[in-house]
Amino acid sequence: MDAAPDTAPPAVGSPALARSLARVARRRQLAAIALTLPLLLFLLLTFLVPIGALLTRAVENPEVAAALPHVAQALAGWDRRSPPPDAAFAAVAADLARLADSADAGALARRLNTEVGGARSLVMGTYRALPLAAGLAPDRVRAQMLAIDPRWSELKYWHAIAKNAARWTPDYVLAAVDLRRDPEGALERMAPDQRVFGRILLRTFAISAVVTLWALALGYPLAYWLSTLAARRANMLMILVLVPFWTSILVRVAAWIVLLQREGLVNKALLSLSLVDEPLALLFNRTGVVIALVHILLPFMILPLYSVMKSVPGTYLRAAVSLGSPPLAAFVRVYVPQTLPGIGAGALLVFILCIGYYVTPALLGGADDQMLSYYIAQYTNVDINWGMACALGALLLTATLALYAVYRRVAGAELNLG
Amino acid sequence: MNKTLAAAALALCPALPALAANLTVVNFGGANANAQKAAYYEPFDKAGLGKVVAVEYNGEQAKIKAMVDTKKVSWDVVEAESPDAARGCEEGLFEKIDWAKVGPKADFQPAAVTECGVGIFVWSTVMAYDSSKVKTAPASWADFWDTRKFVGKRGMRKGARYNLEFALMADGVKPADVYKMLATQEGADRAFRKLGELKPQIQWWEAGAQPPQFLVAGDVILTTAFNGRISAAQKEGKALAVGWYGNIYDLDYWVIPKGTPNKELAYKFIHFASTPEAQAVYAQNIAYGPTNTKALAKLGDKVQANLPTAPANAKDALQFSVKFWADEGEALEKRFASWAAQ
Numbered sequence: 001m002d003a004a005p006d007t008a009p010p011a012v013g014s015p016a017l018a019r020s021l022a023r024v025a026r027r028r029q030l031a032a033i034a035l036t037l038p039l040l041l042f043l044l045l046t047f048l049v050p051i052g053a054l055l056t057r058a059v060e061n062p063e064v065a066a067a068l069p070h071v072a073q074a075l076a077g078w079d080r081r082s083p084p085p086d087a088a089f090a091a092v093a094a095d096l097a098r099l100a101d102s103a104d105a106g107a108l109a110r111r112l113n114t115e116v117g118g119a120r121s122l123v124m125g126t127y128r129a130l131p132l133a134a135g136l137a138p139d140r141v142r143a144q145m146l147a148i149d150p151r152w153s154e155l156k157y158w159h160a161i162a163k164n165a166a167r168w169t170p171d172y173v174l175a176a177v178d179l180r181r182d183p184e185g186a187l188e189r190m191a192p193d194q195r196v197f198g199r200i201l202l203r204t205f206a207i208s209a210v211v212t213l214w215a216l217a218l219g220y221p222l223a224y225w226l227s228t229l230a231a232r233r234a235n236m237l238m239i240l241v242l243v244p245f246w247t248s249i250l251v252r253v254a255a256w257i258v259l260l261q262r263e264g265l266v267n268k269a270l271l272s273l274s275l276v277d278e279p280l281a282l283l284f285n286r287t288g289v290v291i292a293l294v295h296i297l298l299p300f301m302i303l304p305l306y307s308v309m310k311s312v313p314g315t316y317l318r319a320a321v322s323l324g325s326p327p328l329a330a331f332v333r334v335y336v337p338q339t340l341p342g343i344g345a346g347a348l349l350v351f352i353l354c355i356g357y358y359v360t361p362a363l364l365g366g367a368d369d370q371m372l373s374y375y376i377a378q379y380t381n382v383d384i385n386w387g388m389a390c391a392l393g394a395l396l397l398t399a400t401l402a403l404y405a406v407y408r409r410v411a412g413a414e415l416n417l418g
Numbered sequence: 419m420n421k422t423l424a425a426a427a428l429a430l431c432p433a434l435p436a437l438a439a440n441l442t443v444v445n446f447g448g449a450n451a452n453a454q455k456a457a458y459y460e461p462f463d464k465a466g467l468g469k470v471v472a473v474e475y476n477g478e479q480a481k482i483k484a485m486v487d488t489k490k491v492s493w494d495v496v497e498a499e500s501p502d503a504a505r506g507c508e509e510g511l512f513e514k515i516d517w518a519k520v521g522p523k524a525d526f527q528p529a530a531v532t533e534c535g536v537g538i539f540v541w542s543t544v545m546a547y548d549s550s551k552v553k554t555a556p557a558s559w560a561d562f563w564d565t566r567k568f569v570g571k572r573g574m575r576k577g578a579r580y581n582l583e584f585a586l587m588a589d590g591v592k593p594a595d596v597y598k599m600l601a602t603q604e605g606a607d608r609a610f611r612k613l614g615e616l617k618p619q620i621q622w623w624e625a626g627a628q629p630p631q632f633l634v635a636g637d638v639i640l641t642t643a644f645n646g647r648i649s650a651a652q653k654e655g656k657a658l659a660v661g662w663y664g665n666i667y668d669l670d671y672w673v674i675p676k677g678t679p680n681k682e683l684a685y686k687f688i689h690f691a692s693t694p695e696a697q698a699v700y701a702q703n704i705a706y707g708p709t710n711t712k713a714l715a716k717l718g719d720k721v722q723a724n725l726p727t728a729p730a731n732a733k734d735a736l737q738f739s740v741k742f743w744a745d746e747g748e749a750l751e752k753r754f755a756s757w758a759a760q
Contacts (some may be wrong), residue, residue: 103510110509117746124508193610194749196756203759262637283637284621366622367576367758375755381478383748384505 051397058390061169063111064161067104068095072165075158080183084158086138089145092161096123097131114385115160115171122151159183172391197375197392201399204371207289207361208354212301214294215350216343219301223342226302227309238306245299253363256292257283288364296360297353301346308342344411352400372396440471441683444496446670447474448627449650453703454497458691461699467690468683479506486511486676494680495687496673497538500740501747503671507534513674519685521692521710527669529737530709535671536688537709539700542668542726542735543580545661546643548633552659559588559664562640563616573632573641576622578754579743580642580666583736585612587664593736601742606750610757633658649705649724660724662731668738669709701725 010016065072074091078084099105105127112119129148132141145152163171163181174180174187178195182188189195222241226234244252259265260282267279282288312335320330358373372392379389443459445451451474459470473493475481479502485491498506506512512534517523523531530537545562547555556562562572562584574581583596589612591599599605621638623629629643630651645665651658672688674681690696697708698716707727708714714722722728726735743750 101510102508106505106507106509110505113745114748117749119745120508121741121745193753193756196752196759199759200755261635263635362624367620367754370576370755378751380480383751384479384483384509385748386480 054390054393054397057386058172058394059168059170060387061111061164061171062167063107064164065167067099067108068092068161068165070095071161075162075165078158078162080155080159080162083153083155086142088158089142089152090136090138092126093130093132093141093145096127099127102127110384111164112157112160114383114388115164116156118151119157119160122149122157125149126152155183169387172387173394175388176391176395197372197395200370200372200375201395203368204355205399207286207293207369207371208351210290211293211297211354212347212351214290215298215301216347218294219298219305219346220343223302223305223309226306227312241299241302244295249296249359252296253292253360256288256295256364260288260291283364284366286365286369289361289369292360292364293354293357296357297350300349300353304345304349305339305342308339308345312338340411344407348404348407352403355396355400440469441680441687442471442473442492442494443687444473444475444493446477446497446626449646449704450706453700453706456703457696457700458687461696462687462690465690467686470687477502479511482506482511482675483509489677491675491677491679493675494678494684496675498535498671498673500535500668500671500738501743503532503535503673504740505744506673507532511673511676513676513678513681515674516685520689525694525710525712526692527709527711529669530671532671535673536692537669538672538691539697539709540667540669540707540726542645542662542665542731543575543642543738544645544648544665545640545663546629546633546645546648547640547659547661548636548657549659550657551636552639555659556640556661557663559584560590563588563612565616565619568639570619570639571621571637572616572619573623573629573638573643574616574620575642576624578750579747580738581613581754582606582609582750583666584642584664585609585616587736588612593664593734596736597739597742601746606753610753614757630656630658645724645726646704646706663734664736665726665731665734666736666738667726667732 010020068091070091071088074088075084078088096105099108105123109120109123109127112123126145126148132144136144151157163169163183163185171181175190176197178190178198179187180190226237229237257264261267262279262281262283264282266282267276270276271279282291316338317330317335320334321327325333355371356373357371358377361369361371362374362377372395376389376392376396379385379392443454445454451472455472459472463469475496477499479498482493482496485493498512503512507514514534515532515536517531520536526537527540529540545556545559549555552568554567556568561567574584582600586596586599586605586609587593589608600609621632623632623641626644626647629638629641630647632638632641634651634656643660645660648658648660672691674684674688678684692710694708694710694712694716697710697713700706701708701713701717702721705721705724705726707725708717714727717725723730726732
């Protein structure tokens with residue numbers, strides 16, 4: 001019976017009431033958090049953690065520090081111009097000989113080779129020839145190392161080792177924007193024949209912009225027409241938009257190859273109508289890439305446009321016309337501005353999806369139609385240079401975020417997907 | 419309840435690979451995979467040695483690296499191209515081969531015997547054309563570059579590999595001197611300059627199945643191609659022909675990803691697939707040369723004439739240099755991308 005005072009409601013304005021209200025509010029908050037927790041965890045695990053790992057990988061540089069721990073110290077006073085000190089040769093020989101697993105030497109060889117070509121065979125050849133006889137004086141070690149491979153006298157390999165002694169490096173990120181550090185650590189532009197990612201990023205944006213414009217030009221009239229139809233017919237026709245959307249991209253790409261090749265349906269039709277004298281080159285160039293990408297991305301333009309257009313009341317347009325505006329002017333000045341959110345959302349969706357496309361340009365494009373993701377794949381799969389792949393991924397991510405920021409500034413609104 | 423479920427799941431997990439006495443063998447697909455199935459997988463199963471589950475890939479080493487790094491290796495035997503076999507060996511992705519379990523080293527071509535890889539077959543990148551459309555056969559890479567003599571587009575693999583070698587040979591460099599020349603700055607400049615002459619005419623291909631399609635569709639008049647793909651198209655009745663001068667040959671290797679639970683069975687499979695009998699069946703199914711030299715005796719002249727290992731075909735051939743491309747590949751591919759964008 002002692003509990004009785006607790007069950008009575010506390011007096012209004014008393015500290016007890018405030019406490020119990022606070023408790024209720026806290027419980028509600030906890031419940032809300034508990035309900036959103038699965039989603040938050042899901043986002044964290046599938047989105048933020050991988051992106052974090054990607055960004056970390058773009059600046060991580062453990063190979064040299066792990067394989068050659070004593071070399072950094074030996075090279076500390078080196079002026080980068082004269083031959084490196086004997087102690088550095090001795091440190092490389094000792095550290096390399098200490099590596100129990102050839103995989104560690106392989107990782108070192110790969111890392112240095114991304115910096116300077118030839119380092120792979122230099123490191124692996126030396127690794128196999130080691131260890132040297134015990135108790136050699138450092139100057140004898142130098143002579144023996146040069147006997148194993150005379151390339152140890154070339155400064156470029158030593159520059160690469162000295163530069164990468166730290167566990168973190170800006171080099172991948174710099175390379176992604178065509179910059180590099182010279183041996184003294186000052187920034188400089190890449191050699192002209194290695195200066196490539198700036199142009200590729202521009203190309204990626206240019207292709208995406210062209211695809212977005214075509215998708216808008218083709219999608220806007222279609223979405224408008226659909227929005228004026230009765231729901232039943234609109235739904236029927238919408239299925240026609242969606243069926244290709246649900247078809248595998250590879251199937252669609254293969255279909256375009258059949259249609260667009262030199263002796264394909266399109267060229268045969270054009271020739272038989274005498275519209276062209278010889279078959280057009282529609283495939284394995286920019287034209288083929290744009291045609292296929294527009295086709296693949298069109299639904300992403302049509303769907304947001306359609307949903308916005310459905311919500312625009314037809315009365316405004318009729319009012320404008322009845323007040324004396326010519327129909328076309330009424331359409332452009334009254335109707336189109338009301339669909340701007342749809343245009344913005346559709347264009348942004350198409351553009352951002354397009355930036356990351358890989359398989360379509362790879363199969364339908366030539367050597368100068370490849371977008372940034374092609375090179376990310378090349379570094380991931382062919383060169384196994386994941387640092388570079390991650391740096392390019394980070395570049396793509398940054399470009400996309402910057403673009404979204406520009407969109408928000410220009411449109412003055414959040415992305416509205418209807 | 420949850421605990422028992424988790425325990426059951428844990429108990430089941432390690433048991434699963436043991437239950438399945440299947441061997442996962444990874445290949446490059448296409449005509450090559452069919453030939454492997456006929457020569458290796460099915461006879462291996464019939465001999466009661468084990469069932470092969472064939473998986474196709476496109477040479478992506480990232481997947482193998484991820485498997486080995488996370489110690490969850492589900493691929494037992496992988497067909498790898500020579501640069502990947504060599505690099506993966508250096509970086510510890512593959513088991514070191516115990517040759518006692520494979521066969522006597524002396525039976526194999528020297529190039530087939532490596533630290534982590536057992537040579538499967540010799541293949542070649544050649545010049546190919548449609549003999550119904552090309553009247554006089556092209557005889558050299560200089561002919562490939564001659565756009566007046568052979569009017570039309572040229573098919574080439576997207577990338578620097580092979581193309582730089584072909585360009586130097588077209589510019590008059592002997593096959594034996596190609597890599598020496600390409601290793602110098604002037605040599606690389608010369609190769610890119612020569613490739614630039616042909617650039618407006620080039621239609622790039624990505625997958626090995628494309629060049630025969632290009633030829634049949636009339637998209638290109640001459641193309642580079644993998645010789646096995648051309649002979650497969652010939653078998654289908656297409657009038658395609660191969661020019662062997664200055665072809666670049668290379669080997670594919672069996673490798674065993676490090677840490678596979680089926681290592682012993684993997685060795686059994688590689689041993690089986692390296693026997694002269696199995697290799698002869700393979701070469702009859704696709705025009706790639708056997709690595710076991712004893713297999714040649716089991717092949718007729720007609721089959722041998724189409725193989726890169728035939729003396730007439732190997733005369734002016736160039737062996738693909740794994741070392742050169744391992745060292746210079748990344749920089750040259752980047753330069754190629756820059757060159758292509760100009």
